[in-house]
Amino acid sequence: MHKLLYLAGAMALLATACQNPESADSSVHGTAFPSFGKIERLAAGLDELLPADARIELLDSGYVWTEGPVWVAEGEYLLFSDVPENKIYKWTEAGGASVYLTPAGYTGPDSSGHEGSNGLLLDAQNRLVICQHGDRRVARMAAPLTKPAPHFETMTGNYRGKRYNSPNDACFDKAGNLYFTDPPYGLPGQDDDPAKELPFNGVYRLNTDGSVDLLVDSLTRPNGIALSPDERTLFVANSDEKKAIWMAYDIAEDGSLRNGRILYDATDQVTGTFTGLPDGLKVTPEGYLFATGPGAVYVFSPSGQLLGKLITGVPNSNCAIGNGGKALYITSDDYLTRVWLK
Helix, strand or coil, rough: CCCCHHHHHHHHHHHHHCHHHHHHCCCCCCCCCECCCEEEEEEHHHHCCCCCCCEEEEEEECCCEEEEEECCCCCCCEEEEECCCCEEEECCCCCCEEEEEEECCCCCCCCCCCCEEEEECCCCCCCCCEEEECEEEEEEEEECCCCCCCEEEEEEEEEEEEEECCCCCCCCCCCCCEEEECCCCCCCCHHHHHCCCCCEEEEEEEECCEEEEEECCCCEEEEEEEEEECCCCCEEEECCCEEEEEEEEEEEECCCCCEEEEECCCHHHHCCCCCCCCCEEEEECCCCEEEEEEEEEEEEEEEECEEEECCCCCCEEEEEHHHHHEEEEEECCCCEEEEECC
16 A cells, blocks of 8 residues: 555554653663554453553664564564565564565566565464565565565466556465455556556455466455464455455355455544555454554454554554564554453
């Protein structure tokens, strides 16, 4: 999803947080980071996830549009994209952020007008998989995580001979099949861009045999994507201001999707000073769903009940569960934030 210009509102929210005595720079986990935004508890079920003193920590800022975080357990660090800058950053608790890989999503001769990497994830062999906006493909970095290099292997670059729009986000199932979304955000003209070859914005599955199945072609802006722990349900965010929804689909035995239904409709919440759209998704092993949306990360129970919101006050792009399940990292506008979990 593209960066929206809400810097003034974000700075006002940050200033408020820093002036609040309850937002002192302290952390039971060691490193002190300023508080950012607030947490809204809507149901008691949120207490199962967040401690009573949970807060949103501001870890870093100053990017153009942060996206696609992934936690790397071997090394204890976070990787995330700055999409317009065509860079992937590495963040550690002790050292902060540094450039990890560039170019990251567009490898052509002229980077002007081309977006970089977006969603990031690791495969079963602990290799970095990248949704590359600029190169319009899903690729794997052909270098170990400890020695990053801008050399890539295409995993899939087209559907039936037509180039993808700009793969955005993805998730693996336990068998190694890759589900991914393909909105037009990486194309300068989006749906009207002359380079757009597919007449729809699809949700796909790249199978382990290399074949690709089109699963959904009816969503206007498919974006974040995640599987339920039992892999019977696929969740997809639709980042369209006119239909800002999260969808849930049953996965049939033949792999097709059935019973598509709206999990939550946030269209009426895409208003006001702080805005944003449904974007990235992550599911805990227990089935709780963290979904970035208008001004906040929406937290849903395994049954789909809205439990609360992690309100950043700015557009939020994605999130990642890290530190052995103890933390939620959030990419929000030009910020990187975190919430400690139970």
